[in-house]
Amino acid sequence: MLSRVANNLYWMGRYIERAEHIARYSREIYFSSLDAPILETYDRKFVLDSMLYMAGIFDMEYKKEEDVLYKVGLDPDNSNSILSNITFARENARGARNAISTGLWENLNRFYHLVNDYPVEKYLTTGFYEFSQMVLDQASILRVKIYDSLLHDEEWAVILLGMYIERVLQIIRIINAKLHDIYKIEQSGIAVTELSFEWTTLLRCTESFDMNRKLYAKTPNCKQVLEFLIVNPNCPRSIAFSLNGIRKYIKKLSRNESANPNSISFKIGKINEQYNYLTYDDYKDDIYGLLNDTQEKITIISSEIEKKYLSY
Numbered sequence: 001m002l003s004r005v006a007n008n009l010y011w012m013g014r015y016i017e018r019a020e021h022i023a024r025y026s027r028e029i030y031f032s033s034l035d036a037p038i039l040e041t042y043d044r045k046f047v048l049d050s051m052l053y054m055a056g057i058f059d060m061e062y063k064k065e066e067d068v069l070y071k072v073g074l075d076p077d078n079s080n081s082i083l084s085n086i087t088f089a090r091e092n093a094r095g096a097r098n099a100i101s102t103g104l105w106e107n108l109n110r111f112y113h114l115v116n117d118y119p120v121e122k123y124l125t126t127g128f129y130e131f132s133q134m135v136l137d138q139a140s141i142l143r144v145k146i147y148d149s150l151l152h153d154e155e156w157a158v159i160l161l162g163m164y165i166e167r168v169l170q171i172i173r174i175i176n177a178k179l180h181d182i183y184k185i186e187q188s189g190i191a192v193t194e195l196s197f198e199w200t201t202l203l204r205c206t207e208s209f210d211m212n213r214k215l216y217a218k219t220p221n222c223k224q225v226l227e228f229l230i231v232n233p234n235c236p237r238s239i240a241f242s243l244n245g246i247r248k249y250i251k252k253l254s255r256n257e258s259a260n261p262n263s264i265s266f267k268i269g270k271i272n273e274q275y276n277y278l279t280y281d282d283y284k285d286d287i288y289g290l291l292n293d294t295q296e297k298i299t300i301i302s303s304e305i306e307k308k309y310l311s312y
Contacts (some may be wrong), residue, residue, distance in 0.1 A: 001099075003312035006158045008096035010310055012108075013146075013162030015089035019082050020139035021170035023055045025177070026072055027132035028205045032197075047182065048107060054177035056080055066124045073131065082135055086115050101149035103253055104142065111138040120230050128284055157252040160306070164245035171206060171239055171293045178202040179287065199225040206237040225279050226287065231278045239294065240275040246298075247272045253309060264304050 033047045048068040054059060055072050057080065060070050075081045090112040093105055114134060123131050146163075150156045159230040178201065182192045192198055199220045212220055212228050212235075232238045247268050254265050261267075272293065283290040 001154055003097050003310055004183045005096045007097060007310040007312065008092040009158045010162040010184070010305075012089050012100075012157040014097065014110075014141055014166040015085045015092065015165035016139055017163045018080075018170060019085035019089070019134060021167075021174065022085070022122045023081070023132045023135040023139075024053050024070065024207060025174055025234055026051045027129060027136075029054075030203060031129065032201045046181070050177060050181050052178055054173055054214075056173070069128060071121070073128075074115075074118065074123055085113050086112050086135075096155075101145065104145040107138070107141050107145055109249050111142065113282040114138065114306060147238055157249040158309075161249040161253070163244060164242045164249065164303045165298060167237070167306075168239055168242040168246070169295060171229060171237060171242065172295045173203050174224075175202065176288070176291055178205065194221045194223070195219055195254055196222075202229070204261060207301075208237045211235055213239075213247060223284075226284075227280050230239070230283070230290075231275055232281075233276070238277075240272075243268070243272045245277055248299075264301060264308065267301055267304075269295070271301075 015106055029050050031045055048062070048065060050257055051068060051072055052058070057060070057078070060071060061066070062071075071078050072081045072083065073081060076083055076087075078084060090108055093100060093108050097105060098224060104175075115131075117129070118131055118134075124267075143163075146159055150159075150268070178198065182198050185192055199222055200209065202225055203212050203220055206229060208228060212225065215228070215232075216224050228235055230237050231240045232241045233244060247265075250265050250268055254263070256265050257265055259266055278290075
């Protein structure tokens, strides 16, 4: 496999995953606020700030809600908008056209045109929910195409490796964003309880509410939600599950690599094993520390992967 092709496949996977998480978080935060029992979370500025925080947009001064919605969703000049991420995914797929199936290419191309042609006026008035759901549905279709229409070889492994690396980073970003929201609520003088609605919202932002309800069969609370999203190896949206995925696909790419402390396989294995033995008591007093440390290590590993396998 050419490094150029591997690079295209890797970033195609990452951009698809990134667009999906931005769309889901934005939708859930925007609409869950309508049912929120805490007055602070009704405030539109609070909601819009949360959307911008998760999307990594920290320098925007806005006066209208429409400005934020456009910036997050359809702004071609924002490199982290949903439209930009789908555009980048499509361009990377084009660069690796011979390595992917016709079905995957056609669905990704259709996805791009659905997003690119979505009426801006409709999106800013009545279409935000429909647009977000369309993005989530199309991302799910692409995931199925990746699993079912590609030979499960090294090229396929590169796509999944990119997707799982991006998922770890996005889940960390979502948890951090929601914890930041909770901090702001508490700073306003309102106590966020163990059974707060905010924990349910966090689960919905990661498409994990139904899975969590099935496992625990009770109202979500702080401890179980953070355990579920951080260390549960059976939750496909957890950090631990995604680390398992990264480790699996790194092994597929580095079959002949010696297991020395400087190897990528060793480094991801070390992080993976740490999460396999974490308990809530280990990180409850410094959740930010754990998440930020993991984010930094995965970012470094990602850079090493690009240098070793994807540079051309």
